[in-house]
Amino acid sequence: EAQVTQNPRYLITVTGKKLTVTCSQNMNHEYMSWYRQDPGLGLRQIYYSMNVEVTDKGDVPEGYKVSRKEKRNFPLILESPSPNQTSLYFCASSFPSGYGYTFGSGTRLTVV
């Protein structure tokens, strides 16, 4: 089944404790992206990747890192999480960029 898999589904962590949210797709898509969704603010792009080893900032990249060492994986790294990063996070992929995205099920992150 074609899908984007995110883990974990739920995560509660403390301020400053590094964490990684994993994202993997099995569709051989070149384009992958991370979004965060917040009430009243909608979906905002954090980072995106056009292909392996090609990543760039989206609209709200501060406090996040990504890497794209393999085509299928695009992890989101929070080096020092803060409470304002409490949000619902989505990974998505598409081929090519700008066309129908396949979204993961989301990761609900709470930073206390």
Add this chain to the structure above:
Amino acid sequence: SQQGEEDPQALSIQEGENATMNCSYKTSINNLQWYRQNSGRGLVHLILIRSNEREKHSGRLRVTLDTSKKSSSLLITASRAADTASYFCATPTGANSKLTFGKGITLSVRP
């Protein structure tokens, strides 16, 4: 800034009725897409309409696009309780063709 803006923000209808949702956008596009999101879940791609198309159908969904008015509408016919969800329009923008989403329409279908 928001590229797509949906209207209305919330819509409540009876099962069996049709639901019409509208989206306006600001800049020229090469396609417009509609997504559905059930509460707290990932978005699901419903339909894509290209800028050279005026109307497209998929099952109970009908999408129209008016590039002169920079607007699109999504019609769900014969709605069901299972259609209760948030609906978003999205357009590719910028150099990387990222999808920019509107803030969504909350549709409630009463049984």
